[in-house]
Amino acid sequence: MKSVEHPLRGACPLCGKEELYIRDEFLSVPYLGDIMLTVVTCRGCGFRHSDVLITSQKEPTRYTYHIKDEYDMMVRVVRSTSGTVRIPEIETTIEPGITSEAYITNVEGVLLRVERVLSMLERDAESEVVRGRVVEILKKLQSIREGELPATLIIDDPLGNSAIIPPEERREQLQVRSLTEEEVKGLKYGMLLLEGRSGVPGRVIHPMPSPLPSPHMYLCI
Numbered sequence: 507m508k509s510v511e512h513p514l515r516g517a518c519p520l521c522g523k524e525e526l527y528i529r530d531e532f533l534s535v536p537y538l539g540d541i542m543l544t545v546v547t548c549r550g551c552g553f554r555h556s557d558v559l560i561t562s563q564k565e566p567t568r569y570t571y572h573i574k575d576e577y578d579m580m581v582r583v584v585r586s587t588s589g590t591v592r593i594p595e596i597e598t599t600i601e602p603g604i605t606s607e608a609y610i611t612n613v614e615g616v617l618l619r620v621e622r623v624l625s626m627l628e629r630d631a632e633s634e635v636v637r638g639r640v641v642e643i644l645k646k647l648q649s650i651r652e653g654e655l656p657a658t659l660i661i662d663d664p665l666g667n668s669a670i671i672p673p674e675e676r677r678e679q680l681q682v683r684s685l686t687e688e689e690v691k692g693l694k695y696g697m698l699l700l701e702g703r704s705g706v707p708g709r710v711i712h713p714m715p716s717p718l719p720s721p722h723m724y725l726c727i
Contacts, residue, residue, distance in 0.1 A: 514546060523550035541584075543608075557587045558608035559667050566685035569661045569670040571613070574679065576653030579614035582671040585661060588695045589668035591616060592660040595650070596643045602694045608667075613659060614651060621647050664690045 514526040531543040542559045571581065585591060586608045591600035598620060609615070624640050624647070631637035649655035661668045662685060672680050685693075 518548040518550060518553050520553045521548060521551035523548065525550040555587075556607045557667075558584060558610065559586065559665075564666045566664045566690045567662075567666045567668075568683050568685050568689070569659075569663075569668065570681040571659045571670045571672065572679045573613060573650060573657045573659060574653075576651070578653075578672075578676065578679070579612060579617075579651060581613045581673070581676065582610070583612055583616055583659075583661070584608075584610050584667075584669040584671070585616070586663060586665065586667035588665040588693075589661050589663040590693050592662070593617075593620070593650075593657055594660070595655065595657040596620075596646045598643060616659065617647055617651055662689065662693055664693045664695060 509529060509531045511527055511529040514528040515524070516526055517524050518526055525548050527547055527549060529545045529547075531545070532540065533543070534540050540561045542561055544557045544559065546555045547553065571578075587602050587606050589608075590602065592598070600616075600620065611619075621644060624644055628637055628640040628644070631640060646655060650657045659670065661670060664685065670680060
């Protein structure tokens with residue numbers, strides 16, 4: 507695994523100081539190919555942000571995986587900071603945000619991340635209506651994890667850096683297609699790291715916030 511670190515032009519989203527550094531790590535992942543992990547840190551306040559780039563795929567892509575039983579919990583998932591995750595059966599969308607980090611996990615790992623955030627929402631809910639809605643989703647999440655409730659895991663990535671990688675015997679449960687221009691326009695990108703030319707440090711771009719409708723549950727994790 508090769509690792510390279512260099513300064514990054516731009517202010518830290520937390521402290522505002524221009525003390526950002528980016529470290530790139532290159533490695534090979536089975537079934538996925540070569541990927542690059544990027545980690546941005548601020549030497550002023552300790553802010554940390556990571557992302558994953560699949561070097562072999564850059565086309566805006568939608569992955570749709572049909573979860574049928576508990577064995578699907580082990581299917582590998584790569585979610586970059588530009589990936590939007592949807593689970594229609596529980597009316598939940600995970601959108602990229604400034605503090606969102608990339609991760610390589612499995613289907614159960616994605617569900618557990620949603621569960622952790624929803625548990626905090628349940629604890630801090632300002633009304634019984636909201637708390638009841640969260641509890642309902644948590645029950646469905648548990649049923650999905652136990653293989654009792656079929657569900658659909660969808661990842662839309664305008665930069666093509668996310669993926670769902672089932673084993674060969676479960677490939678028929680996966681659909682992959684290109685996103686349309688209209689679909690791409692409706693997606694968020696998280697925090698983008700744009701590399702400059704000829705070794706010139708890049709800059710940091712933050713996403714624009716947008717109003718979110720209810721009762722669909724939107725999370726930024």
